[in-house]
Amino acid sequence: MIDRDKFGHCVKCHDYLLREVIDRGKVVLARTVDFDTEMLLLDDTSQMRVTICKKCKEELKDEDFPELMESVVAGWEWETDQLVADENKPQWTAVEKKEYMDRHRSLGVVTRPQGISKTEIGKRVKKFKEDKVKKVK
Numbered sequence: 001m002i003d004r005d006k007f008g009h010c011v012k013c014h015d016y017l018l019r020e021v022i023d024r025g026k027v028v029l030a031r032t033v034d035f036d037t038e039m040l041l042l043d044d045t046s047q048m049r050v051t052i053c054k055k056c057k058e059e060l061k062d063e064d065f066p067e068l069m070e071s072v073v074a075g076w077e078w079e080t081d082q083l084v085a086d087e088n089k090p091q092w093t094a095v096e097k098k099e100y101m102d103r104h105r106s107l108g109v110v111t112r113p114q115g116i117s118k119t120e121i122g123k124r125v126k127k128f129k130e131d132k133v134k135k136v137k
């Protein structure tokens with residue numbers, strides 16, 4: 001059982017949503033019928049596309065966002081560890097990793113931005129940040 005976001009896996013239930021198929025003699029990855037994605041708005045106003053299975057997407061509630069983000073951050077933590085360990089990526093040092101994680105660790109999911117106007121997105125991000133400050137206090 002994995003507890004972090006991982007390439008090709010559902011961000012919530014962590015089911016593997018890819019399968020190997022042979023295409024013109026080569027093994028390639030194809031999406032299973034359960035594969036879906038969801039766009040999430042973060043509180044730095046960036047948008048992040050996550051892989052999610054159809055069932056989890058359907059059941060996804062705003063209350064799930066903190067746990068989802070924990071899984072994503074754990075995924076970044078793991079990925080950046082691999083980058084630091086990779087000798088072919090000398091630009092990724094332990095210091096680089098720490099700075100990257102410090103910038104990204106505290107990000108939160110505000111909402112699903114589809115169909116929401118820019119003004120409304122601005123309002124929600126503002127409110128989210130205010131709530132975040134209140135929680136820290």
Ligand SMILES: [Zn+2]
Pocket residue numbers: 010011012013014015052053054055056057
């Ligand atoms: Zn799922």
